[in-house]
Amino acid sequence: MRILQMADIIRYRTMTTEELRSTFLLEELFRVGALDLIYVDLDRTVIGSAVPAREKLVLPTADPLKAAYFTERRELGILNIGAPGVVTVNGSRFALGNLDALYVGRGNEHVSFESEDAVTPAEFYLLSYPAHAVYPTSVIRSATQERVKLGTPESANQREITKLVYLDGVQSCQLVMGFTQLASGSVWNTMPAHTHMRRSEVYLYFNLPAQERVVHLMGPAHETRHLMIANKQVVISPGWSIHAGVGTANYTFCWGMGGENQVYDDMDKLATAELW
Numbered sequence: 060m061r062i063l064q065m066a067d068i069i070r071y072r073t074m075t076t077e078e079l080r081s082t083f084l085l086e087e088l089f090r091v092g093a094l095d096l097i098y099v100d101l102d103r104t105v106i107g108s109a110v111p112a113r114e115k116l117v118l119p120t121a122d123p124l125k126a127a128y129f130t131e132r133r134e135l136g137i138l139n140i141g142a143p144g145v146v147t148v149n150g151s152r153f154a155l156g157n158l159d160a161l162y163v164g165r166g167n168e169h170v171s172f173e174s175e176d177a178v179t180p181a182e183f184y185l186l187s188y189p190a191h192a193v194y195p196t197s198v199i200r201s202a203t204q205e206r207v208k209l210g211t212p213e214s215a216n217q218r219e220i221t222k223l224v225y226l227d228g229v230q231s232c233q234l235v236m237g238f239t240q241l242a243s244g245s246v247w248n249t250m251p252a253h254t255h256m257r258r259s260e261v262y263l264y265f266n267l268p269a270q271e272r273v274v275h276l277m278g279p280a281h282e283t284r285h286l287m288i289a290n291k292q293v294v295i296s297p298g299w300s301i302h303a304g305v306g307t308a309n310y311t312f313c314w315g316m317g318g319e320n321q322v323y324d325d326m327d328k329l330a331t332a333e334l335w
């Protein structure tokens with residue numbers, strides 16, 4: 060498991076493109092046949108992917124956790140962005156189709172991943188935070204979840220938000236998770252922008268054609284920068300940073316948060332004219 064140390068708002072101001080990319084962007088996930096984990100010191104987030112091909116992949120504990128097993132003191136959110144697969148938690152098998160999710164509570168010793176078909180594998184995205192209590196492991200079928208509609212075609216930001224793990228739904232200690240699908244022809248997400256100092260956020264961009272990019276905007280209102288992001292890459296957004304983007308084509312992204320509270324609407328909104 061790679062350890063990634065986040066930059067603070069002071070170091071951020073003088074970072075080169077290369078430094079910004081190696082600090083805020085994860086380009087190594089979703090390798091076929093592999094389970095990859097990155098530990099970020101910010102909110103002690105673990106971000107990962109499991110793409111099982113022929114072999115079943117087992118969620119390992121990792122030395123930096125100093126834990127007997129991965130969820131000994133952690134909770135885990137899983138979103139399948141690929142073909143159908145199965146996640147097994149302590150002997151219980153959960154079949155997850157595309158955009159189905161699973162919340163795994165603290166204290167589950169054995170977690171493993173399989174694809175239904177090795178040729179078109181399941182692609183499990185993993186997001187984990189420390190947990191102080193046990194909440195039940197629960198499957199979340201995206202198709203049955205309530206969707207929040209945001210934006211308008213005129214402002215090219217018409218989109219649908221599906222909440223997966225949140226206060227009024229499947230409960231957790233600190234994880235809040237869902238995904239946003241852009242309507243055809245709309246390209247902007249989370250614009251107008253916001254910050255929330257109380258929580259850090261992680262964005263996984265997917266369903267983006269290989270040659271297309273999302274121009275992701277970050278930074279405090281008066282010091283914005285951008286990252287050029289390709290399909291299945293992840294961007295980390297500290298509490299002081301806006302997180303918004305515009306795509307050169309249609310895309311979906313999974314957002315996840317950890318930190319002080321779980322109130323989805325607790326956002327410090329910024330007017331677009333306030334951005335420099």
Ligand SMILES: O=C[C@H](O)[C@@H](O)CC(=O)C(=O)O
Pocket residue numbers: 209218220238239248249250260302314323326
């Ligand atoms: O704090 C909340 C997160 O930034 C996302 O839920 C926002 C989002 O998906 C969107 O507006 O498109």
Ligand SMILES: [Zn+2]
Pocket residue numbers: 253254255260302326
């Ligand atoms: Zn946010």
